[in-house]
Amino acid sequence: MNYENIEVRTEAGTVGIITLNRPKALNALNDALMTDLGHALKAFDADEAIGCIIVTGSERAFAAGADIRAMANYSFADVYKGDFITRNWEIIRSVRKPVIAAVAGFALGGGCELAMMCDFIIAADNAKFGQPEIKIGVIPGAGGTQRLPRAVGKSKAMDMALTARMMDAAEAERSGLVSRVVPLDKLADEALGAALVIAGFSRIAVMAAKESVNRAFESGLSDGVMFERRLFHSLFASNDQKEGMDAFVNKREPTFTHT
Numbered sequence: 001m002n003y004e005n006i007e008v009r010t011e012a013g014t015v016g017i018i019t020l021n022r023p024k025a026l027n028a029l030n031d032a033l034m035t036d037l038g039h040a041l042k043a044f045d046a047d048e049a050i051g052c053i054i055v056t057g058s059e060r061a062f063a064a065g066a067d068i069r070a071m072a073n074y075s076f077a078d079v080y081k082g083d084f085i086t087r088n089w090e091i092i093r094s095v096r097k098p099v100i101a102a103v104a105g106f107a108l109g110g111g112c113e114l115a116m117m118c119d120f121i122i123a124a125d126n127a128k129f130g131q132p133e134i135k136i137g138v139i140p141g142a143g144g145t146q147r148l149p150r151a152v153g154k155s156k157a158m159d160m161a162l163t164a165r166m167m168d169a170a171e172a173e174r175s176g177l178v179s180r181v182v183p184l185d186k187l188a189d190e191a192l193g194a195a196l197v198i199a200g201f202s203r204i205a206v207m208a209a210k211e212s213v214n215r216a217f218e219s220g221l222s223d224g225v226m227f228e229r230r231l232f233h234s235l236f237a238s239n240d241q242k243e244g245m246d247a248f249v250n251k252r253e254p255t256f257t258h259t
């Protein structure tokens with residue numbers, strides 16, 4: 001399938017890579033791009049061969065936010081009745097395979113929020129994160145006020161949302177917003193390396209791990225631990241559990257069948 005605003009390819013047959021591609025607008029996230037992204041994510045999620053997905057941008061910008069030009073003249077009725085943001089941004093939450101954000105350059109506003117919707121963020125050393133919506137008379141609208149404090153705590157989240165200051169890659173790593181920082185020219189390899197590792201594991205266990213970590217953000221500790229325990233128990237019904245443990249015991253590499 002050909003897309004206008006993203007590029008899509010696979011690596012090693014098991015990793016799906018989606019590159020945001022609106023260079024003239026620093027990958028500003030307009031409706032058409034988000035529709036393309038949602039479609040590509042769903043397609044990779046449904047593809048049996050794919051074990052992990054990477055979302056990335058250019059060296060200059062992961063994404064500089066929702067498209068300000070496109071929304072500048074929207075009315076309340078337009079955005080409320082049209083379910084603006086929710087209508088095509090929430091698809092990423094329904095993706096069950098891991099999604100890595102590989103971020104270089106600006107990840108601002110909706111760009112920062114999109115990165116935070118992914119399962120983890122690997123950043124290049126030139127990455128800059130921010131929620132500058134306050135400068136244009138609004139607030140984050142794709143989960144920034146909710147996911148950012150969960151990632152970096154209240155004080156830094158308030159600082160970013162209220163002053164619009166950007167966080168560089170080093171601070172983002174220190175604060176727990178990103179899992180790793182690498183030199184810009186190593187970003188693609190680092191993200192691909194992580195994705196290949198994930199794609200090599202049991203798909204069932206990987207999906208369960210993702211589901212269980214995400215549950216930590218939706219439940220109290222006791223409920224979350226119970227949820228994890230049940231998923232853990234259920235994995236003993238998989239062939240991959242038998243294979244993984246047998247391979248360890250017999251000092252050989254496992255061959256997972258994702259069953």
Ligand code: CAA
Nearest residue numbers: 024025026028064065066067068069108109110140141142
């Ligand atoms: N929407 C639309 N166009 C954008 C854009 C955006 N979010 N960000 C950048 N662009 C466009 C610029 O208008 C410019 O286009 P032209 O060349 O046609 O004028 C082009 O991308 C290059 O941008 P700049 O010339 O501004 O580049 P710069 O290097 O001087 O500055 C920047 C880079 C700091 C990222 C600056 O572009 C900027 O501040 N962008 C806006 C960031 C922002 O406010 N994001 C939040 C958007 S609201 C939102 O996301 C709501 C939500 O929560 C979902």
